Amino acid sequence: MDLFNQISEHEQVVFCNDPKTGLKAIIAIHNTTLGPATGGCRMYPYASFDQALNDALRLSRGMTYKCAAADVDFGGGKTVIIGDPRKDKTPELFRSLGQYIDSLNGRYYTGTDMGTSPEDFVHAMKETNCIVGIPEEYGGSGDSSIPTAQGVIYGIKATNQVLDGSNEIGTKTYAIQGLGKVGFKVAVQLLEEGASLYVSDINSAAVEELKKFGKGIGNEAIKEVEGNDIYGIEADVFVPCALGGIVSDESIERLNVKAVVGSANNQLKEERRHGDALRAKGILYAPDYIVNAGGLIQVSDELYGPSKKRVMDKTKAIYTSLLEIYKTSENHGISTVEAANHFVENRIEARKQRNSFFSHHKRPKWNIKH
């Protein structure tokens, strides 16, 4: 019964085991009240089965909240593949995953997350239509990290507005953890606006590339920081764009910033306790699933036919949503996470009256021709 206790909040969890291709994956479907589940696929060399399952469960729950907050007609799901993205990827592995996804009959759509790229899903797409975020040359909307990074920038602007009464981003100092698909783009935009950066990435080539970019535009205010030292950096905003669970008792103790705004999913190790701890320390926290919804906005919009303009217009709403959440938190004396969760849970509860959970017999709203 332990496993059922562990997944008690989830509608369905699928364990995929294909010895022929080496695929070992977990698909977690958290909640489909708002529509079929969606959520990217992460590939990571998890040290244990429990670590992989926990990641899938936490990430898929986060997607339910992210979908409701962004007001898209999807529910929360996520896939994790147990493996090293640098060594274990093959076309057959992703085709095998595609077959498992197809067996869910439209209850779950997936695309990229950490460790996977749009190109990987071109293979999966040969087996199922339930793939989003594929490259533009294959008819998809392309790289979803572009709107995700833009959403983080809107989040930083809204946060600066609350901190200083101005949404200007260029005069500040930022500590960025992770210069991957999202973090690098955020760093580039901040540098272009004249900001100073502290950056850390386990991949030193990414730091070198950013320094090269900075030199090219005449802003060399980039200092590399080793590992966990990024938590102790004195800066205006800490921008986590790598792994989740990094805002913990230990890191909060060290944080020397006015705000935390980044793309990483599930930043708070313990949502409620660490949300409260940040508030108690006077650090403004931008709830991750509000700020990093740009990619979701793009992939869910893809089902209407790609439109970059529509995606960017929808992504702008992150600015106003975040200001609303900051205001609710202030007015009610609660953490920003609690304020965001109340908003989302009320929205899901209201929708339950029309839709208890998604089954493919019901026509999804986004299939309606406009």
Ligand SMILES: NC(=O)C1=CN([C@@H]2O[C@H](COP(=O)(O)OP(=O)(O)OC[C@H]3O[C@@H](n4cnc5c(N)ncnc54)[C@H](O)[C@@H]3O)[C@@H](O)[C@H]2O)C=CC1
């Ligand atoms: N790509 C997207 O559109 C979205 C991404 N996210 C989240 O944002 C985060 C980043 O995503 P991507 O940029 O797509 O992933 P990515 O895999 O392209 O980049 C992650 C970067 O973090 C670095 N990294 C890993 N561990 C680190 C550590 N301990 N310290 C410093 N750097 C470290 C990696 O070397 C890599 O450069 C993830 O948590 C992801 O779930 C959330 C929403 C959408």
Ligand SMILES: O=C(O)CCC(=O)C(=O)O
């Ligand atoms: O739904 C997707 O495929 C991409 C969005 C996602 O996984 C996320 O926002 O974490």
